[in-house]
Amino acid sequence: MRPTRGVLPSYVAVPMVVVLVGIAAALPTLASMAKTRPLLALASGIAWLGIIVLVIRLLNRAPAARGACRCVSPPLDYRDYERRDIGIDDSHGRFATVAIERCCFCGQNWLVYQYELEHHSRSGRWYRAPVTYGEAAEATAGGALATMASAGWYLYGGSYFDSTGKRSDQPLDPAHV
Numbered sequence: 001m002r003p004t005r006g007v008l009p010s011y012v013a014v015p016m017v018v019v020l021v022g023i024a025a026a027l028p029t030l031a032s033m034a035k036t037r038p039l040l041a042l043a044s045g046i047a048w049l050g051i052i053v054l055v056i057r058l059l060n061r062a063p064a065a066r067g068a069c070r071c072v073s074p075p076l077d078y079r080d081y082e083r084r085d086i087g088i089d090d091s092h093g094r095f096a097t098v099a100i101e102r103c104c105f106c107g108q109n110w111l112v113y114q115y116e117l118e119h120h121s122r123s124g125r126w127y128r129a130p131v132t133y134g135e136a137a138e139a140t141a142g143g144a145l146a147t148m149a150s151a152g153w154y155l156y157g158g159s160y161f162d163s164t165g166k167r168s169d170q171p172l173d174p175a176h177v
């Protein structure tokens, strides 16, 4: 089943719910405790906040980064993605197409960088790295490779690599794409 398009991805919405539930669960207990044992209530409050922050940090990692979805396992299907073109990166005469592709199954945003050299057969290549919600919103064509390098790992393929897609666990090197 495909999730409705346009809603917040689950890795943003779920932490928001966790915060609300966490606060709602802790408030009555802390309020009654504060009358009799204020210091203990304060310590419990701080501990509770710590737990909430920890859970958010775990949940806020995008699903694909946790390795769950088909979008991390090539070969990929373009129909699985909602694509938004960012622009063209013309540095080094590559004229690479840069886009954000959001997985329709898990909501993961992928920053996609692809180009081929004219008059060179088998020069087509693509790279795609998982990016956060914020990185996807702020992505630019010129800054794409740097953003992808910070992801830590990426997928790549194309006729140049004679591959329908492989995974690299090394960060992307912007000087060698």
Ligand SMILES: [Zn+2]
Pocket: 064, 069, 070, 071, 072, 103, 104, 105, 106, 107, 108
């Ligand atoms: Zn996915």
